[in-house]
Amino acid sequence: MTRVTRRYKFAASHRLNSGQLSEQQNGELYGKCNNPYGHGHDYVLEVSVTGPLNAVSGQVVNILALDRLVEERILRDFDHRYFNADVAEFLGDLVPTSENILRVIENRLSTHWRGAFPGDGPRLEGIRLQETKRNRFELRTN
């Protein structure tokens, strides 16, 4: 089998602060990331897809369809936004750590996957999110 990985970028800000912790606890836990006004990153998102190679197209996945899905469901909502104030999933108690952002991305892609790839199409294998060059988070979805 073949795995295709596509890389996307978005710039966004966030503030790590849990409503279930005290101000002091938040400060100790999240350090600079608890700054009241937030801060931002150039996130790099990698989406990996596996599946049978289509003998006619020579493709595992239609890249244009994958780009459309990620653009419509992720980038349009995340790029140049403040997670805590602009992205629905983070308006409540969910803290926009990279772990939680990955889960939200996975959930959004899975929900709309069959719409973008009907039938027995390619499968989402994993997603990786790089917050900075020194931090990378990975979620395998199979």
Add this chain to the structure above:
Amino acid sequence: MLITRRAEFSASHICSQSSLTAEQNRELYGAAANKNGHGHNYVLEVTLEGDPDPVTGMIFDLKTLKEVIQKNVIEPMDHRFLNYEVPPFDKIVPTAENLAAEIWKRLEPPLKGERARLKNVRLYETEDLYVDYGEATSGANR
């Protein structure tokens, strides 16, 4: 243990399937279907797996690995128009998926060493799109 060697080649291609209409090809491949072609700086990462020889301390001689990649992939493909000059791409579409599979096919036999074997071929078509082909993604479709 794994060892990975990197190599580069530049080539042009057209992603277009002759059995499909121009419109269908546009939908599948987007700008890559342009009839006069376009090019990429491909980056190839070849990964071998094996146990180091107790005497030499090596899984596989990296000089030999470099030569095998050079002879079987770089020389035939570098600065070539894949569709016109590099079989089987006169018959199948030179997508990154098909190209990675063809590179695997060319490299696997000469890289069968006593202590090492080919584990994965990763081909970057651009920085934002790469394909893995090999054992890591299971051999079901090979």
